Amino acid sequence: MTIAGRRLTPWAAFWLAAAIASFFLAAHGASMTAAIDAGWAMQYPAAWRWPLNAQISAAMKWLVEEVHFHFFTFTEMTRGLAWLLKQPYDFIRSLLVGGFVRGLGRDAVQLLPSLSWLAVVFIVAAMGYYARSWRLALLVAGCFLYLAVFGKWNSAMVTLSSILIAVPLGVVGGLLLGIAGYRWRTFDRVLTPALDLMQTVPIFAYLVPILFLFGFGPVSALIATVIYAMPPMVRVTTLALRAVPSEIRDFAVMVGCSRRQMTWKVLVPAATPSLMVGVNQVIMLSLNMVIIASMIGAGGLGFEVLSSLRRLDIGAGLEAGIAIVVLAIALDRLSQAFAQRSGYRHSESSNYLTRHPWLVTTALVVLGTGLAGLFVPALQDYPASATVTTAPFWSDLVRSINIAFFDQFEAAKVFMLVNILMPVKRFMLALPWPWLVLLATIAGWQLGGWRLATLCLGLSVFIAVNGLWELAMVTIYLCGISVAIAAMIGIPLGILATENAHAQRIVGAVIDTLQTLPSFVYLIPVVMLFRVGDFAAMIAVILYALAPAVRYTAHGIRNIDPQLIEAGIVSGCTRRQLLWRIKMPLAMPEIMLGINQTIMLALSMLVITALVGTRDLGQEVYIALTKADVGRGLVAGAAIAFIAIIADRLISAGAARTRQRLGLA
Amino acid sequence: MRSSGVVGALAGAVACLAVAGTAMAEPESKDPIKLTLHDWSGQLITTNIMAEVLKKGGYNVELVQADYLAQFTGLKTGDVHVAMEMWETTGREAMDEAIATGTVENFGETGMEAVEEWWYPAYVKEKCPGLPNWEALNDCADVFATAETAPKGRYLGAPVTWGGFDDERVEALGLNYEVVHAGTDAALFAELQSAYDRKAPILLWVYAPHWAQIKFEGEWIEFPTYTPECYSDPAWGSNPDMAYDCGKPRGPIWKVGWAGVKDKWPGAYNAIKAFNISNDEMAAMIAAVDLDGAALDAVVADWMSENEERWSAWLE
Numbered sequence: 001m002t003i004a005g006r007r008l009t010p011w012a013a014f015w016l017a018a019a020i021a022s023f024f025l026a027a028h029g030a031s032m033t034a035a036i037d038a039g040w041a042m043q044y045p046a047a048w049r050w051p052l053n054a055q056i057s058a059a060m061k062w063l064v065e066e067v068h069f070h071f072f073t074f075t076e077m078t079r080g081l082a083w084l085l086k087q088p089y090d091f092i093r094s095l096l097v098g099g100f101v102r103g104l105g106r107d108a109v110q111l112l113p114s115l116s117w118l119a120v121v122f123i124v125a126a127m128g129y130y131a132r133s134w135r136l137a138l139l140v141a142g143c144f145l146y147l148a149v150f151g152k153w154n155s156a157m158v159t160l161s162s163i164l165i166a167v168p169l170g171v172v173g174g175l176l177l178g179i180a181g182y183r184w185r186t187f188d189r190v191l192t193p194a195l196d197l198m199q200t201v202p203i204f205a206y207l208v209p210i211l212f213l214f215g216f217g218p219v220s221a222l223i224a225t226v227i228y229a230m231p232p233m234v235r236v237t238t239l240a241l242r243a244v245p246s247e248i249r250d251f252a253v254m255v256g257c258s259r260r261q262m263t264w265k266v267l268v269p270a271a272t273p274s275l276m277v278g279v280n281q282v283i284m285l286s287l288n289m290v291i292i293a294s295m296i297g298a299g300g301l302g303f304e305v306l307s308s309l310r311r312l313d314i315g316a317g318l319e320a321g322i323a324i325v326v327l328a329i330a331l332d333r334l335s336q337a338f339a340q341r342s343g344y345r346h347s348e349s350s351n352y353l354t355r356h357p358w359l360v361t362t363a364l365v366v367l368g369t370g371l372a373g374l375f376v377p378a379l380q381d382y383p384a385s386a387t388v389t390t391a392p393f394w395s396d397l398v399r400s401i402n403i404a405f406f407d408q409f410e411a412a413k414v415f416m417l418v419n420i421l422m423p424v425k426r427f428m429l430a431l432p433w434p435w436l437v438l439l440a441t442i443a444g445w446q447l448g449g450w451r452l453a454t455l456c457l458g459l460s461v462f463i464a465v466n467g468l469w470e471l472a473m474v475t476i477y478l479c480g481i482s483v484a485i486a487a488m489i490g491i492p493l494g495i496l497a498t499e500n501a502h503a504q505r506i507v508g509a510v511i512d513t514l515q516t517l518p519s520f521v522y523l524i525p526v527v528m529l530f531r532v533g534d535f536a537a538m539i540a541v542i543l544y545a546l547a548p549a550v551r552y553t554a555h556g557i558r559n560i561d562p563q564l565i566e567a568g569i570v571s572g573c574t575r576r577q578l579l580w581r582i583k584m585p586l587a588m589p590e591i592m593l594g595i596n597q598t599i600m601l602a603l604s605m606l607v608i609t610a611l612v613g614t615r616d617l618g619q620e621v622y623i624a625l626t627k628a629d630v631g632r633g634l635v636a637g638a639a640i641a642f643i644a645i646i647a648d649r650l651i652s653a654g655a656a657r658t659r660q661r662l663g664l665a
Numbered sequence: 666m667r668s669s670g671v672v673g674a675l676a677g678a679v680a681c682l683a684v685a686g687t688a689m690a691e692p693e694s695k696d697p698i699k700l701t702l703h704d705w706s707g708q709l710i711t712t713n714i715m716a717e718v719l720k721k722g723g724y725n726v727e728l729v730q731a732d733y734l735a736q737f738t739g740l741k742t743g744d745v746h747v748a749m750e751m752w753e754t755t756g757r758e759a760m761d762e763a764i765a766t767g768t769v770e771n772f773g774e775t776g777m778e779a780v781e782e783w784w785y786p787a788y789v790k791e792k793c794p795g796l797p798n799w800e801a802l803n804d805c806a807d808v809f810a811t812a813e814t815a816p817k818g819r820y821l822g823a824p825v826t827w828g829g830f831d832d833e834r835v836e837a838l839g840l841n842y843e844v845v846h847a848g849t850d851a852a853l854f855a856e857l858q859s860a861y862d863r864k865a866p867i868l869l870w871v872y873a874p875h876w877a878q879i880k881f882e883g884e885w886i887e888f889p890t891y892t893p894e895c896y897s898d899p900a901w902g903s904n905p906d907m908a909y910d911c912g913k914p915r916g917p918i919w920k921v922g923w924a925g926v927k928d929k930w931p932g933a934y935n936a937i938k939a940f941n942i943s944n945d946e947m948a949a950m951i952a953a954v955d956l957d958g959a960a961l962d963a964v965v966a967d968w969m970s971e972n973e974e975r976w977s978a979w980l981e
Contacts (some may be wrong), residue, residue: 216739307704309851379819413814528859626734626826
């Protein structure tokens with residue numbers, strides 16, 4: 001791995017020179033620019049700023065207050081939409097928690113109680129058995145029992161009601177958009193950047209406009225959830241439909257399918273297994289939104305997490321957080337089982353009861369527990385006296401770690417701060433912005449030609465002209481270091497996971513939990529141990545962004561053609577050589593994509609780390625949210641998205657070239 | 666005063682009869698009045714008490730969870746109607762902006778007074794005997810210093826969004842301190858809890874009424890007392906060239922709401938305006954919920970039964 005043995009390629013020489021020049025500029029840039037009276041290169045002048053903030057805010061105001069479609073205003077239209085969405089939501093919510101009520105307040109008459117906890121547990125267990133096996137039924141029932149036993153039932157049912165609305169909306173919406181993207185190339189071309197933005201603009205940035213348009217409450221939270229969770233479904237749909245074998249398509253044409261039949265009777269069913277990957281992503285991302293949704297009136301488990309942590313009741317926060325994880329596991333396993341369930345098993349019997357044994361039993365249990373619940377309250381609502389909690393244990397644990405190990409943590413932290421974090425931050429802030437814009441543009445040109453170069457140039461200049469350069473540099477510094485460390489931990493873990501099945505299971509469980517557990521749950525203990533500041537933020541980002549680095553590495557190594565590894569063994573490679581000379585280089589394109597995803601997650605975490613006091617673009621978005629400043633939030637959000645897009649395009653282009661060089665494409 | 670109390674009691678009794686009987690005054694509108702809930706216990710208690718009182722008055726009430734500052738979007742449009750705690754110290758700017766639009770109205774004081782100031786745990790006094798006088802702070806900068814801030818002392822300030830002019834205060838008073846902003850309330854008190862467990866020195870922003878005041882023993886730093894001139898006039902105070910050379914203002918906690926409440930539910934509007942509760946009462950209830958682990962509903966119910974006379978009078 002030494003450079004000495006090889007000849008420098010022109011590009012490598014260029015980047016080496018650029019790096020040296022960067023160090024020189026960081027050290028002397030300020031004095032040099034001052035000498036030639038070019039201070040604008042160090043700090044973008046306020047007078048040159050593009051007043052985009054104010055323009056967006058004004059446009060929003062106009063949209064909310066002025067726009068009129070002859071019969072109704074724009075706001076009336078969006079409010080009407082909100083009302084429409086609220087109906088099914090209210091229905092499901094009443095069904096799961098609260099019951100059906102006519103009238104309000106004192107006049108309220110309960111028409112029907114909600115489903116009893118026993119009925120819900122039975123229904124999900126029956127679904128588990130129907131979809132796969134007793135084992136799945138037990139797992140799912142166990143998950144829901146956790147919610148009851150730990151006293152999280154009502155909150156969990158509130159959360160579940162929004163998930164049950166958001167997921168079908170996200171799936172159907174994503175499916176339709178994906179099909180449209182598959183059919184019409186032009187639509188696809190508009191759709192792709194829109195999806196990029198939906199995934200990378202932090203949710204806090206568009207919460208305020210959503211609140212303006214759709215009003216306060218669960219429906220706005222629902223809409224924000226759908227916007228955030230839908231993009232993977234769209235992408236997966238388009239890809240899955242393109243991947244349907246041409247034989248199937250040709251056959252459909254031969255038997256004379258109409259276009260509609262072709263889509264719905266042939267393509268979509270043929271692509272179902274891939275489509276289910278999208279469904280799974282929608283479920284996971286919807287559950288990721290639970291905390292943020294609770295900030296604008298969705299309530300439920302997210303609210304429990306927030307209010308527990310506000311009391312510093314770490315254990316209660318953790319229990320509520322795990323309730324979210326448990327809900328995610330149950331829904332994920334169920335949806336996967338339904339997807340893999342092979343075909344319909346038609347029963348020959350003509351009797352309705354024997355043909356639908358599950359439907360009938362479930363109906364009986366629902367009715368039975370409902371009726372019995374009228375007389376025995378414990379059958380309707382899980383009795384509060386039978387709930388358990390482990391909260392004191394966790395609080396004591398954090399406390400004793402804090403007392404016993406704080407000094408060691410502090411020493412490690414100070415070392416990192418003084419030797420790595422602070423110098424990098426100073427370096428990033430000392431570089432003149434035109435220099436970095438130039439480097440990004442050249443990188444774009446090298447990896448993807450003039451198109452990518454123009455994109456990099458445009459997006460990075462956007463950040464500068466909106467006066468966000470300094471915040472963007474702090475963002476890049478924090479994310480860059482976190483991603484580097486996440487890669488250093490994640491790649492070896494990914495390799496470990498491919499070595500044996502046991503390790504694979506443990507690593508898989510840990511990273512799955514880290515991804516679904518709301519980051520706020522571990523953010524507060526991290527603050528207790530490391531104080532408020534960049535270091536605490538960095539740890540939280542690493543924990544959250546670790547997963548893709550592990551997954552893609554493992555995936556990349558597993559997908560290597562076994563013959564190539566066989567060849568390595570035959571020619572007498574040691575294990576070490578096998579890893580470094582064969583597995584790693586061949587898995588490199590996949591690993592790069594994993595790093596790419598790690599960057600995306602790290603950027604999306606910035607808004608959360610703003611809550612422990614970082615001073616970057618995430619904080620800017622958060623401040624804009626609390627001040628209800630639409631323009632400021634969207635512009636800062638767009639800046640984060642643009643950093644993500646630049647990183648994504650450069651890395652993807654790099655990975656594609658590497659793949660080509662290795663002859664894998 | 667005495668007689669008005671008796672009248673109040675009588676009225677209360679009548680109101681109770683009305684609640685018990687069928688001939689209860691109909692509310693002006695059956696639509697639910699939406700009160701916002703935030704994520705700290707004191708506010709949940711205040712809001713739940715108000716909700717219970719309004720229910721006794723025959724109103725339909727809905728409690729909606731909302732972010733402290735983001736809720737103004739809803740208050741302006743009438744999506745939500747009442748916010749029971751808007752602190753002079755942190756919410757003033759947003760509240761003034763909203764009231765200026767004419768769609769939001771100040772419903773008066775809650776009776777509680779917000780205190781926000783630099784604070785330290787009592788055990789720090791051993792290491793820095795000159796406290797709580799602010800002039801002792803510079804001598805103790807090394808006590809509060811950490812590796813990142815040394816040789817300066819470290820002061821953990823509130824989230825940037827809360828304002829508070831601490832950066833300006835440090836400069837104006839020539840304090841040898843660095844202001845580090847916590848991102849949220851939870852992070853702020855997480856650090857306090859952590860330091861308190863280790864008996865480590867810490868200097869931070871604390872506010873009252875809050876459970877930290879009850880749980881931890883400590884004192885406010887005594888800065889020169891705040892006056893409006895101190896913030897507006899640089900000449901005022903020890904530093905002739907800079908404003909903010911004084912402590913933070915103390916001020917009421919306000920009730921705010923949608924301007925349409927007055928016309929839609931006049932009775933409820935009056936009850937909300939009349940709502941009044943003291944810092945001590947609130948502190949006791951916060952302690953019961955956050956420190957003793959009592960159920961919030963039970964604490965609110967206790968208050969309701971003990972103060973029937975008071976809340977009945979609000980409903981007139």
